[in-house]
Amino acid sequence: xxxxxxxxxxxxxxxxxxxxxxxxxxxxxxxxxxxxxxxxxxxxxxxxxxxxxxxxxxxxxxxxxxxxxxxxxxxxxxxxxxxxxxxxxxxxxxxxxxxxxxxxxxxxxxxxxxxxxxxxxxxxxxxxxxxxxxxxxxxxxxxxxxxxxxxxxxxxxxxxxxxxxxxxxxxxxxxxxxxxxxxxxxxxxxxxxxxxxxxxxxxxxxxxxxxxxxxxxxxxxxxxxxxxxxxxxxxxxxxxxxxxxxxxxxxxxxxxxxxxxxxxxxxxxxxxxxxxxxxxxxxxxxxxxxxxxxxxxxxxxxxxxxxxxxxxxx
Amino acid sequence: xxxxxxxxxxxxxxxxxxxxxxxxxxxxxxxxxxxxxxxxxxxxxxxxxxxxxxxxxxxxxxxxxxxxxxxxxxxxxxxxxxxxxxxxxxxxxxxxxxxxxxxxxxxxxxxxxxxxxxxxxxxxxxxxxxxxxxxxxxxxxxxxxxxxxxxxxxxxxxxxxxxxxxxxxxxxxxxxxxxxxxxxxxxxxxxxxxxxxxxxxxxxxxxxxxxxxxxxxxxxxxxxxxxxxxxxxxxxxxxxxxxxxxxxxxxxxxxxxxxxxxxxxxxxxxxxxxxxxxxxxxxxxxxxxxxxxxxxxxxxxxxxxxxxxxxxxx
Numbered sequence: 001x002x003x004x005x006x007x008x009x010x011x012x013x014x015x016x017x018x019x020x021x022x023x024x025x026x027x028x029x030x031x032x033x034x035x036x037x038x039x040x041x042x043x044x045x046x047x048x049x050x051x052x053x054x055x056x057x058x059x060x061x062x063x064x065x066x067x068x069x070x071x072x073x074x075x076x077x078x079x080x081x082x083x084x085x086x087x088x089x090x091x092x093x094x095x096x097x098x099x100x101x102x103x104x105x106x107x108x109x110x111x112x113x114x115x116x117x118x119x120x121x122x123x124x125x126x127x128x129x130x131x132x133x134x135x136x137x138x139x140x141x142x143x144x145x146x147x148x149x150x151x152x153x154x155x156x157x158x159x160x161x162x163x164x165x166x167x168x169x170x171x172x173x174x175x176x177x178x179x180x181x182x183x184x185x186x187x188x189x190x191x192x193x194x195x196x197x198x199x200x201x202x203x204x205x206x207x208x209x210x211x212x213x214x215x216x217x218x219x220x221x222x223x224x225x226x227x228x229x230x231x232x233x234x235x236x237x238x239x240x241x242x243x244x245x246x247x248x249x250x251x252x253x254x255x256x257x258x259x260x261x262x263x264x265x266x267x268x269x270x271x272x273x274x275x276x277x278x279x280x281x282x283x284x285x286x287x288x289x290x291x292x293x294x295x296x297x298x299x300x301x302x303x304x305x306x307x308x309x310x311x312x313x314x
Numbered sequence: 315x316x317x318x319x320x321x322x323x324x325x326x327x328x329x330x331x332x333x334x335x336x337x338x339x340x341x342x343x344x345x346x347x348x349x350x351x352x353x354x355x356x357x358x359x360x361x362x363x364x365x366x367x368x369x370x371x372x373x374x375x376x377x378x379x380x381x382x383x384x385x386x387x388x389x390x391x392x393x394x395x396x397x398x399x400x401x402x403x404x405x406x407x408x409x410x411x412x413x414x415x416x417x418x419x420x421x422x423x424x425x426x427x428x429x430x431x432x433x434x435x436x437x438x439x440x441x442x443x444x445x446x447x448x449x450x451x452x453x454x455x456x457x458x459x460x461x462x463x464x465x466x467x468x469x470x471x472x473x474x475x476x477x478x479x480x481x482x483x484x485x486x487x488x489x490x491x492x493x494x495x496x497x498x499x500x501x502x503x504x505x506x507x508x509x510x511x512x513x514x515x516x517x518x519x520x521x522x523x524x525x526x527x528x529x530x531x532x533x534x535x536x537x538x539x540x541x542x543x544x545x546x547x548x549x550x551x552x553x554x555x556x557x558x559x560x561x562x563x564x565x566x567x568x569x570x571x572x573x574x575x576x577x578x579x580x581x582x583x584x585x586x587x588x589x590x591x592x593x594x595x596x597x598x599x600x601x602x603x604x605x606x607x608x609x610x611x612x613x614x615x616x617x618x619x620x621x622x623x624x625x626x627x628x
Contacts, residue, residue: 160474160487161504163497167488173474174481174488183477183585190475194561202516247508271497 002116006129009118010136012102013042013079019049020075022100024088027053029061029155029189030125034081034104036064037148038130041139048073054090060188060234063181064151067144077101082126082152084285085111104129109276109285124164127152131172146179151189154182158241159190163271163289197235200225204242210249211307212314217243218306220255220263220299240266240290251275251314253306255299263302266292278313316430320443323432324450326416327356327393333363334389336414338402341367343375343469343503347441348395348418350378351462355453362387368404374502374548377495378465381458391415396440396466398599399425418443423590423599438478441466445486460493465503468496472555473504477585477603511549514539518556524563525621526628531557532620534569534577534613554580554604565589565628567620569613577616580606592627 004012013019021039023031035051042049048071057065078100083089084107103114106129108121123129131149139145153173157165160173176182193201200221207219219242226236236256244252250273254266265282268290269275275291276284282305284293295302318326327333335353337345349365356363362385371379392414397403398421417428420443422435437443445463453459467486471479474487490496507515514535521533533556540550550570558566564587568580579596582604583589589605590598596619598607609616 160484161500163500167491170474170484170488170491174484177481177484186475186477191559192561193559198519198560202519205512205516245505245507246512247506 001114004116004118006118006120006132007136009102009104009116009129010133012077012116013038013133014137016077016101017047018073018076019047020078020097021049021051022078022080022083022089022093022097023051023053024080024083025054025090025093027055027058027061028082030127030152031082032057032061032064033125033127033148033150033152033155034130035148036068037127037134037145037152038079038081039068040142040144040148041134041137043071044139044142044145045137050075052093052095054093058233061151063184063188064144064148079104080112080114081130082106083112084109086113104133107285107287122166124162124166124169125152125156127156128168128172131176141176141179143180146176147181147185149176150180150182150185154185155189159186164287194235196229196231199229200231200235200239201242203229204239204254208243208246212251212311214248215250215314216253216307216310217246217249217251218253218255218303218310219243220257220303222257222299223259240268244268244270251278251310253310255302255306257299258294261298262294262296263299264292264294265302265306266290273314278309281309315428318430318432320432320434320446321450323416323418323430323443324447326391326430327352327447328451330391330415331361332387332390333361334392334411335363335365336392336394336397336403336407336411337365337367338394338397339368339404339407341369341372341375342396344439344441344466345396346371346375346378347439347462347464347466347469348444349462350382351441351448351459351466352393352395352444353382354456354458354462355448355451357385358453358456358459359451364389366407366409368407372547375465377498377502378458378462393418394426394428395444396420397426398423400427418447421599421601436480438476438480438483439466439470441470442482442486445490455490455493457494460490461495461499463490464494464496464499468499469503473500478601508549510543510545513543514545514549514553515556517543518553518568522557522560526565526625528562529564529628530567530621530624531560531563531565532567532569532617532624533557534571534617536571536613537573554582558582558584565592565624567624569616569620571613572608575612576608576610577613578606578608579616579620580604587628592623595623 021035039049079102100114103112106123240254252268267275279291279293282293335349353363393416414428417426420437554568566582581589593605593607596607
């Protein structure tokens with residue numbers, strides 16, 4: 001295990017072939033954007049490359065793989081993209097894989113076990129790193145590569161709103177926009193809402209409670225609510241940002257009931273309050289402003305645990 | 315009246331002094347961002363400059379004028395920024411003014427009567443033009459100038475979401491971000507919502523109706539609703555984007571009751587449907603994707619007029 005430079009990461013990709021790119025579970029726009037952009041770039045210079053995704057590609061991201069077909073070869077060089085820890089690599093993604101050769105990530109808390117590790121936690125999205133690598137390898141941009149990069153940098157920043165955005169994020173967006181249908185990508189990820197999603201948002205507001213003198217807002221969704229509204233995974237996305245938006249709230253907590261008596265917890269915080277540290281108490285992790293964990297128990301039990309922890313923390 | 319180049323606009327500003335900058339009524343982030351950025355830039359090179367704003371500066375934009383104080387001089391060169399038509403210049407803004415010397419704008423439908431006119435309708439925000447002029451005049455950026463520019467380019471694009479965004483918009487954002495507290499600006503304009511605003515949004519969803527086979531969604535707010543929720547002008551902002559977001563909707567219409575039996579209408583459309591042309595039927599105007607007009611009548615009358623026009627138009 002060794003930490004390498006961006007240059008070395010680009011060299012390793014140039015030197016090897018027959019790649020398999022690993023994405024994290026509950027795949028989001030950044031891990032998928034990285035994988036598709038890098039895959040199309042590597043194929044463009046004559047290399048073989050496949051992508052491993054946990055489960056089905058979420059329907060909203062189908063535009064990423066319209067020109068993608070699995071290639072037939074034995075994977076020889078394994079690269080994880082935007083994966084923060086081994087727990088985020090599902091059995092299906094790791095199928096047939098012993099070791100990870102290269103880990104490319106932007107999570108400060110990265111703990112992936114890999115031969116070579118490149119982490120740049122100043123990157124708003126791992127796609128910023130992938131862009132720089134593709135540029136360094138002098139692979140010309142095309143629609144597929146640009147769509148992946150734009151998807152990663154835009155979704156991981158809430159379309160350039162979040163505080164992790166940097167001038168570099170904007171510069172990269174400006175460079176890839178001419179090659180891809182970013183209007184459609186924005187429309188899918190930031191504009192259009194189904195009626196089911198709107199109704200889910202409205203229902204979530206009904207669950208909102210405030211603690212720590214208004215500095216903490218907590219909301220929840222249950223499986224029963226999802227069923228009642230016909231809300232699938234697409235409808236559940238982005239809900240984690242709702243409680244933190246309220247005036248005066250420093251920490252927004254969203255509890256989402258999953259099957260098996262487990263709640264998936266998303267925490268969003270203002271500058272100066274470390275969401276990743278808060279989630280670490282519950283064996284979770286993430287970024288300073290956006291982190292998550294899983295807690296077992298009933299709605300009431302899990303909520304109480306979180307409220308107690310939040311009141312102590314704030 | 316003559317149409318001039320960007321270079322000529324910069325030259326006119328260099329040659330003259332004792333400026334008065336005119337902003338449009340219902341001042342938004344772009345007209346204010348232009349005025350404050352240009353004012354601080356002109357003062358920086360030793361010129362005198364004041365800004366005319368219709369009414370009070372909206373409280374959310376107070377960060378723009380923290381270093382601004384009116385100067386004492388007789389205005390000699392009058393510049394309108396982001397003003398599309400003479401009707402958008404209120405009596406208070408035009409007080410003591412006979413002629414406009416220079417009009418700087420990005421509205422395709424611009425009809426301001428001015429000695430010199432520079433319109434660049436490819437600019438997402440008029441602030442993009444102001445940035446280019448400041449760059450051309452080689453005036454170094456500072457916090458006040460950068461905060462104005464960032465406010466304009468971000469608010470007129472919904473934080474780089476809308477289809478009017480271009481690579482140039484992103485490049486300008488990247489260039490001004492290091493000088494200003496853009497995190498605070500994003501927080502104010504795109505993140506934080508008061509409880510009153512959340513409740514106003516929820517109430518608006520209750521008014522939503524669909525026409526033209528689901529391609530048109532129409533919502534309204536009344537003065538009574540505003541009073542019931544304690545919603546001021548800040549709470550009413552951004553509501554125009556709600557109906558267009560719904561899956562399948564091509565044209566979103568928001569009716570807002572003002573005093574005196576008048577409704578202010580905001581129209582937002584998908585690419586390919588001209589909102590400005592639609593609003594022109596009601597003596598309004600704006601951009602292809604975002605336009606407005608005013609219609610007199612009762613809620614029912616105004617709604618019927620709009621629905622009939624929309625069904626014909628779509």
